[in-house]
Amino acid sequence: MTVASAFGSRPVLVGYLPAGYPSVPGAIDAIKAMVDAGVDIVEIGLPYSDPVIDGPVIQAASQAALDRGVRTSDLIHTVEAVAATGVPTLVMTYWNPVLRYGVDRFATDLANAGGAGLITPDLIPDEAADWLAVADKHNLDKVFLVSPSSTDARIASTVAVCRGFVYATSVMGVTGARAQTSNAAPTLVSRVRQVTDLPVGVGLGVSNGEQAAEVASFADAVIVGSALVRCLLDAEDEAAGVRALVALTEDLAAGVRG
Amino acid sequence: MTTTEGPDTRGYFGVYGGRFVPEALIAALDELDVEYRKALSDKEFVGELERMGRDYAGLPSLLYEARRLSEKAGARILLKREDLNHTGAHKVRNVLGQALLTKRMGKRRVIAETGAGQHGVATATAAAYLDLECTVYMGEEDTRRQALNVARMRMLGAEVVSVKSGSRTLKDAMNEAFRDWVASVDYTHYVVGSVGGPHPFPAMVRDFVRGIGVEARAQSLELLDRLPDAVCACVGGGSNALGIFHAFIPDADVRLFGFEAGGDGVETGRHAAAITAGGAGVLHGARTYLLQDEDGQTIESHSISAGLDYPAVGPEHAWLSDTGRATYEPVTDAEAMQAFRLLCRTEGIIPAIESAHGLAGALRIAPRLATELGREPIVLVNLSGRGDKDMETAAKWFGLLEEKS
Ligand SMILES: Cc1ncc(COP(=O)(O)O)c(C=O)c1O
Numbered sequence: 001m002t003v004a005s006a007f008g009s010r011p012v013l014v015g016y017l018p019a020g021y022p023s024v025p026g027a028i029d030a031i032k033a034m035v036d037a038g039v040d041i042v043e044i045g046l047p048y049s050d051p052v053i054d055g056p057v058i059q060a061a062s063q064a065a066l067d068r069g070v071r072t073s074d075l076i077h078t079v080e081a082v083a084a085t086g087v088p089t090l091v092m093t094y095w096n097p098v099l100r101y102g103v104d105r106f107a108t109d110l111a112n113a114g115g116a117g118l119i120t121p122d123l124i125p126d127e128a129a130d131w132l133a134v135a136d137k138h139n140l141d142k143v144f145l146v147s148p149s150s151t152d153a154r155i156a157s158t159v160a161v162c163r164g165f166v167y168a169t170s171v172m173g174v175t176g177a178r179a180q181t182s183n184a185a186p187t188l189v190s191r192v193r194q195v196t197d198l199p200v201g202v203g204l205g206v207s208n209g210e211q212a213a214e215v216a217s218f219a220d221a222v223i224v225g226s227a228l229v230r231c232l233l234d235a236e237d238e239a240a241g242v243r244a245l246v247a248l249t250e251d252l253a254a255g256v257r258g
Numbered sequence: 259m260t261t262t263e264g265p266d267t268r269g270y271f272g273v274y275g276g277r278f279v280p281e282a283l284i285a286a287l288d289e290l291d292v293e294y295r296k297a298l299s300d301k302e303f304v305g306e307l308e309r310m311g312r313d314y315a316g317l318p319s320l321l322y323e324a325r326r327l328s329e330k331a332g333a334r335i336l337l338k339r340e341d342l343n344h345t346g347a348h349k350v351r352n353v354l355g356q357a358l359l360t361k362r363m364g365k366r367r368v369i370a371e372t373g374a375g376q377h378g379v380a381t382a383t384a385a386a387y388l389d390l391e392c393t394v395y396m397g398e399e400d401t402r403r404q405a406l407n408v409a410r411m412r413m414l415g416a417e418v419v420s421v422k423s424g425s426r427t428l429k430d431a432m433n434e435a436f437r438d439w440v441a442s443v444d445y446t447h448y449v450v451g452s453v454g455g456p457h458p459f460p461a462m463v464r465d466f467v468r469g470i471g472v473e474a475r476a477q478s479l480e481l482l483d484r485l486p487d488a489v490c491a492c493v494g495g496g497s498n499a500l501g502i503f504h505a506f507i508p509d510a511d512v513r514l515f516g517f518e519a520g521g522d523g524v525e526t527g528r529h530a531a532a533i534t535a536g537g538a539g540v541l542h543g544a545r546t547y548l549l550q551d552e553d554g555q556t557i558e559s560h561s562i563s564a565g566l567d568y569p570a571v572g573p574e575h576a577w578l579s580d581t582g583r584a585t586y587e588p589v590t591d592a593e594a595m596q597a598f599r600l601l602c603r604t605e606g607i608i609p610a611i612e613s614a615h616g617l618a619g620a621l622r623i624a625p626r627l628a629t630e631l632g633r634e635p636i637v638l639v640n641l642s643g644r645g646d647k648d649m650e651t652a653a654k655w656f657g658l659l660e661e662k663s
Pocket of ligand 1: 348452499610642
């Protein structure tokens, strides 16, 4: 299922969790609970040893997954289980694991698992020729990032190869919940809107329903990661983690839906 | 592209290099690319950098013929004495260049990552000298191994951040520095410590350190009336190696040898030999050789030398290796420490353990070259740094400290 199907008359909620945390089946259960609680699009992280754009929360969960031996094949399996629920399922991945797996093989396996496509935080379109070619072959979404520091020319050339939505990183900084969402975001979103009809998602920093509503007032998708991951990370046990996750997702979903 | 050219406009040396970083950094990298090349063609900038090198850092460094060592080696060994530079290593060339560039770009703060602490000390030094704020990221494991360098950086006014993520070593410090940079790029320049990272860092750092080879080449001609048969250096990220290699790349008769950290031996898996035993992939912003598992996760490196304890190598080295212009071999901890002691005992020079890897490699290839050339070979070795920082490690290795009762 491509992500386009999720966009309609209202803003959508995109929820991120890493594969393999707290365990491979535990992550699948958590993501499914998050879907039931109201996320419209799922973003599954592939744990990676050197996550340069992730903050401490996502890094801690990813490292724990790696320490328990999570593999790229587990990610594919997780995508398959989640996509079977019918929710559009994207993978967020750093580039080296894809390279190592084989770009074409990765795309093939992802497509066969029912995955929608990739968000690639350390792969800019300039370096993405191989990925663009196989993504098109397999009808996969390509979500690239734009930033407040991006020039108009770069925003234009980046959105030109995006498919699904455009990921606007709302602050200059790494992932992590913030007390306040940034004022750079509305400006960036309107700059993107000038050059594309694709939906624009805003990520980095949203942690509650109120902030989600604020972002939903100017963006098409509200992307939440660290705050959701923290529910699992801080919980006493898995069941409590999922309960916290469901409560937060419901709050965020209500915020997005206004 | 020939090996003397490069990188291309996208920062590629052959298939290595590029920019695998978040979009948020692209504007800063573009600015840096334009500004550093403008600076290098600006007489005033180059003049000021030369003045700082000469009056402050003690450049050009000496080219020294190690006679007693040569007798043992069966080769004429020339040492490029980067250990005599201010702050004790080749690193000062790179940081003075980048710090001056930071000023020129109107930024007020520098950040750096450091393993051994050598690059951190050099950056803190340049920051103090040029009145810049300075934050240095260092893996927690390294802050323990190199406590004295942490104190030096703090003495110089830098903030040292101990990084507790991942393997708590250099690669994690580099991740953390990138994170800082993404958030502070408006007023901060990231002084990358070696010829790695996203374009234009590999080219820029090389351009700032290539004076090592330019000087050594001219000094060889002066001293010997000819060029050496081989040039040797250790390879961590690869800056001292590329620094001394680069001016010799067009000299087809001069062989270039890079020596990677073989740790306990490449066959044990405990090493830092990215070219010898790694594969092509992407780490820290560039496509290059790195140590990785089947899933593309970075494998932790191991070396007795904190400065070589890094799982990747600069992309230009990957290219020089693939094209065969330079040869890369691993040197074990034990071999390096043997060379370390030999240099101490024959010449009264205590080298950095990093540099001892280059020296050990030179001693290894000397008989090979002699056979091949049918005469005593002339081997130039980059003595990239001095060993003060490594005395505790060396004293432990050789059992020179009194047992505490
Ligand atoms: C004296 C010395 N030599 C060599 C290195 C390794 O770095 P590179 O390979 O970039 O020269 C270091 C790094 O800390 C160093 O301090």
